[in-house]
Amino acid sequence: MAPVKVTKICCIGAGYVGGPTCAVIALKCPHITVTIVDLNQARVDAWNSPDFKLPIYEPGLDDVVRQARGRNLFFSTDVDKGIKEADLIFVSVNTPTKKSGVGAGFAADLNYVELATRRIAHVSESSKIVVEKSTVPCRTAESMRTILEANSKPNCRFDILSNPEFLAEGTAISDLFGPDRVLIGSLQTPEGKDACASLAGVYSNWVPTNRILSVGLWSSELSKLAANAMLAQRISSVNALSAICEATGANIDEVAHAVGYDSRVGNKFLRASVGFGGSCFQKDILNLVYLSESLHLPEVAAYWRQVVEMNEYQKKRFSKNVVDTLFNTITGKRIAVLGFAFKADTGDTRESAAITLIKDFQAERALVNIYDPQVEHNQIWADLTEAIPNTPLENIKKQVTISASALEACKGAEAVVIATEWKEFRDIDWALVYEGMNKPAFVFDGRLIIDAEKLRKIGFKVKTIGRGERV
Numbered sequence: 001m002a003p004v005k006v007t008k009i010c011c012i013g014a015g016y017v018g019g020p021t022c023a024v025i026a027l028k029c030p031h032i033t034v035t036i037v038d039l040n041q042a043r044v045d046a047w048n049s050p051d052f053k054l055p056i057y058e059p060g061l062d063d064v065v066r067q068a069r070g071r072n073l074f075f076s077t078d079v080d081k082g083i084k085e086a087d088l089i090f091v092s093v094n095t096p097t098k099k100s101g102v103g104a105g106f107a108a109d110l111n112y113v114e115l116a117t118r119r120i121a122h123v124s125e126s127s128k129i130v131v132e133k134s135t136v137p138c139r140t141a142e143s144m145r146t147i148l149e150a151n152s153k154p155n156c157r158f159d160i161l162s163n164p165e166f167l168a169e170g171t172a173i174s175d176l177f178g179p180d181r182v183l184i185g186s187l188q189t190p191e192g193k194d195a196c197a198s199l200a201g202v203y204s205n206w207v208p209t210n211r212i213l214s215v216g217l218w219s220s221e222l223s224k225l226a227a228n229a230m231l232a233q234r235i236s237s238v239n240a241l242s243a244i245c246e247a248t249g250a251n252i253d254e255v256a257h258a259v260g261y262d263s264r265v266g267n268k269f270l271r272a273s274v275g276f277g278g279s280c281f282q283k284d285i286l287n288l289v290y291l292s293e294s295l296h297l298p299e300v301a302a303y304w305r306q307v308v309e310m311n312e313y314q315k316k317r318f319s320k321n322v323v324d325t326l327f328n329t330i331t332g333k334r335i336a337v338l339g340f341a342f343k344a345d346t347g348d349t350r351e352s353a354a355i356t357l358i359k360d361f362q363a364e365r366a367l368v369n370i371y372d373p374q375v376e377h378n379q380i381w382a383d384l385t386e387a388i389p390n391t392p393l394e395n396i397k398k399q400v401t402i403s404a405s406a407l408e409a410c411k412g413a414e415a416v417v418i419a420t421e422w423k424e425f426r427d428i429d430w431a432l433v434y435e436g437m438n439k440p441a442f443v444f445d446g447r448l449i450i451d452a453e454k455l456r457k458i459g460f461k462v463k464t465i466g467r468g469e470r471v
């Protein structure tokens with residue numbers, strides 16, 4: 001048997017990964033028809049919207065969709081048709097942390113993966129390559145194979161591949177155009193290797209072949225969890241050091257620069273912050289913790305759990321610092337929170353540090369003005385309602401407002417908290433902000449983006465994460 005030449009791809013899940021990933025495949029492979037399917041009608045409608053108001057904000061994405069949509073890129077809610085017609089199917093559905101049952105709070109909820117897999121088995125009338133794109137625990141591909149083989153029609157065979165995604169939000173398109181690597185895991189059988197070659201054939205339309213890595217299935221699945229755990233571990237390490245800097249007068253930027261200059265360490269991902277957020281770091285580490293515990297490796301589990309605990313500590317430390325600095329009480333005081341997304345250049349708020357900070361400020365009975373250039377207001381209210389339990393939205397709204405600009409958010413405030421590193425926060429007219437604030441006017445920079453000296457000259461009292469200077 002020779003590798004199948006892929007001509008029709010279906011992607012199940014039109015989210016942050018499925019959408020951009022398969023839009024780029026369509027752009028780079030005009031000879032392949034790519035259909036992205038999702039059960040969420042509103043999401044599919046947004047992908048199909050005539051004015052390209054796409055459901056996710058990602059720099060460069062609308063340009064890709066404009067070029068390929070209607071040519072060889074399609075979005076649909078007809079999941080069955082998409083599956084039936086494809087010779088290769090990406091499963092790119094969500095795998096959130098389980099909220100209840102065995103492993104609640106740690107294990108990945110594989111319900112969506114299983115439902116999608118069962119649907120593939122149920123409707124397929126020909127053989128398919130099924131690609132696990134979602135981030136999943138080690139050996140999930142085996143469960144998928146068992147489900148597919150137990151439910152398939154006699155003339156269908158399924159080859160399962162693992163092809164985890166490494167894109168970061170905000171840079172998804174450039175990450176997909178020039179990935180550090182594309183990882184493909186397969187069974188090391190002749191059929192498994194053929195399936196791997198078929199998928200490698202798709203990527204090789206634009207990715208140099210030396211960046212396409214073929215490994216075993218389980219190594220591929222574990223590598224994805226490992227990559228995220230090690231990236232998050234770097235942030236927790238630098239954040240742990242930021243606490244020492246604040247206590248000693250050292251400067252975390254200087255420390256990170258000096259340490260990162262060592263080529264063995266490298267200078268990326270050493271930026272101290274108010275804490276990492278995003279849909280995956282915490283989820284994937286907790287998944288690794290659960291896996292380690294299931295494998296009776298408690299010391300390994302404790303090691304990785306500490307990365308998440310340090311992140312929680314960093315967020316709490318930051319909000320406590322705000323309360324302590326504002327003379328030990330923020331009750332009735334107005335605090336402007338600049339940024340609500342979990343990082344710049346995305347409208348995604350999942351696990352954003354801003355949510356924890358606002359929850360803490362709300363608990364201290366402060367008044368909070370939020371401004372974010374991308375996040376939809378409805379999303380902010382939904383996140384706060386979920387984060388602040390047993391409090392109806394109308395009560396939250398008595399303490400929290402959303403502003404149309406950074407300047408407006410800061411008006412009448414005692415303190416400004418920078419929670420997301422949006423570039424525009426660097427360029428605000430800080431003198432004007434100062435005029436509109438109550439005095440003394442404080443700025444807490446949780447993202448190391450402002451020029452503290454310049455602001456001090458204006459009159460602000462400034463506290464920066466990882467810097468031990470007095471305000």
Ligand SMILES: NC(=O)C1=CN([C@@H]2O[C@H](COP(=O)(O)OP(=O)(O)OC[C@H]3O[C@@H](n4cnc5c(N)ncnc54)[C@H](O)[C@@H]3O)[C@@H](O)[C@H]2O)C=CC1
Pocket residue numbers: 012013014015016017018037038039040043079092093094095112115116133134135136165166167168169279280
């Ligand atoms: N968000 C990110 O930057 C990255 C995410 N990942 C992983 O990729 C996976 C997907 O993540 P996101 O795209 O962020 O999730 P998402 O929640 O944005 O999108 C998942 C989509 O799948 C759809 N879906 C669920 N079950 C379905 C079914 N049976 N049939 C059709 N559609 C179905 C949902 O309606 C949703 O629109 C997760 O496993 C995540 O860990 C990996 C790398 C980066």
Ligand SMILES: O=C(O)[C@H]1O[C@H](OP(=O)(O)OP(=O)(O)OC[C@H]2O[C@@H](n3ccc(=O)[nH]c3=O)[C@H](O)[C@@H]2O)[C@H](O)[C@@H](O)[C@@H]1O
Pocket residue numbers: 135165166167168169170228231235268269270271272273274275276277278279280281342343344
């Ligand atoms: O599996 C995933 O979902 C993805 O998770 C991360 O991507 P993402 O969460 O989109 O964004 P990152 O740039 O990694 O940032 C994550 C969080 O860490 C924070 N961060 C990042 C870098 C840094 O030096 N300091 C720091 O605090 C960011 O502000 C953000 O809150 C990984 O970078 C991707 O490789 C991976 O594919």
